[in-house]
Amino acid sequence: MARKVKCPECGTFNDKESAVCHNSKYYCKVCYENKMRESQDYKDLIAYICELYQIDAPTGWMLKQIKDFKEQFNYTYRGMKTTLHYFYEIQEGNDVADSMGIGIVPFVYDEAKKFYIDKKAVKDSVSDCDIDKMQNNKRIIKMRKPNRPDENKYKDMALIDIEKL
Secondary structure, eight states: OOOOEOOOTOEEEEEESEEEEEEEEEEEEHHHHHHHHHHHHHHHHHHHHHHHOOOOOOHHHHHHHHHHHHHHHHOOOOHHHHHHHHIIIIIISSSOGGGGGGTHHHHHHHHHHHHHHHHHHHHHHHTTTTTHHHHHHHHOOOOOOOOOOOTTTTTTOOOGGGGOO
16 A cells, blocks of 8 residues: 655645655645746746846845745736836836835736736737738729819918908
8 A cells, every 4th residue: 555645735645656755745746846837937036136136146125025925915936027027128217226126016016917918818819810811812902092172272362461451
């Protein structure tokens, strides 16, 4: 009989042989993959902050903000990174301020999320289009200039000099 181990993330019991051991804990495969993805997202966020602020490592204040946003608002690391990208690189006129940390994230997170969701929707809708079919259905439309007899009706009239009145 196989020994059962409890996943620390989801709480399910799995066979020890089928679970993934990481840091002396046994995770189910899905939770382990999510944990690794989250870990990579965190590293990407830290690297992006360092690049954005041109620093070697984030300040303690920035790390506290990241932790607070994760715990209080359930923001993802990837979401925080894309929010910073949206605010500083997509929107125009926003300068990086060293003293501010990443405090802008809660104010722009939902707006950035909507922007990227809309962007993905547009990309998905365009991917369904058959460009070759659209190019084969081209039609050439020729338009004639309409006759307008009243177009220059004031051209030959004498102008009135206001000063002589």
